[in-house]
Amino acid sequence: QVQLQQWGAGLLKPSETLSLTCAVYGGSFSGYHWSWIRQPPGKGLEWIGEINHSGSTNYNPSLKSRVTVSVDTSKNQFSLKLSSVTAADTAVYFCARVGSSYYSSGMDVWGQGTTVTVSS
């Protein structure tokens, strides 16, 4: 059974770079896309970006200028960097797997979530 475990710094100051990593256990890393999603306090889910095992990326246009998603296939891990954070980036961040059929699969496996707070 595939499991995702994520970690990273939970408290940042404005203008710093958010950095999170998600490790994939118990399943194949190739053949899937791996996504990051966030939920600000009191708001809905927002997709941030994704990567596949070969390093091909796709980003939310509203965040594209500040987001980098990377992959380390030797460790079955993928990472998120979000630069120049502000209080508006305070959220719970999730990593997730996009199912093998991509458009018709949904995100079928999720990490446990990491609370990130941006405050001076």
Added chain:
Amino acid sequence: QSVLTQPPSVSGAPGQRVTISCTGSSSNIGAAYGTHWYQHLLGTAPKLLIYGNDNRPSGVPDRFSGSKSGTSASLAITGLQAEDEADYYCQSYDSSLSSWVFGGGTKLTVL
């Protein structure tokens, strides 16, 4: 303003049936991309309930069902139970944005 529009809240008594709508456009739900539904309880990870418009992952009760018509999709929950009280989100891919998009979420209250 979400690309996919959901009602902010719905409610129903135990045992009743409720539906949650998700309205999109020709570049997302109305295209060939599937609509997916998630159940989200505060403090936990979202759970995939329905994928590809009307398919249930293994382990999801058949009380949950999905449908799609034109540029809209719906999630139906029958035999409402107290444990169904949660936030529900629809999701699709948007070809104009080249991006996954979520609805704003619907809070289900079991009366």
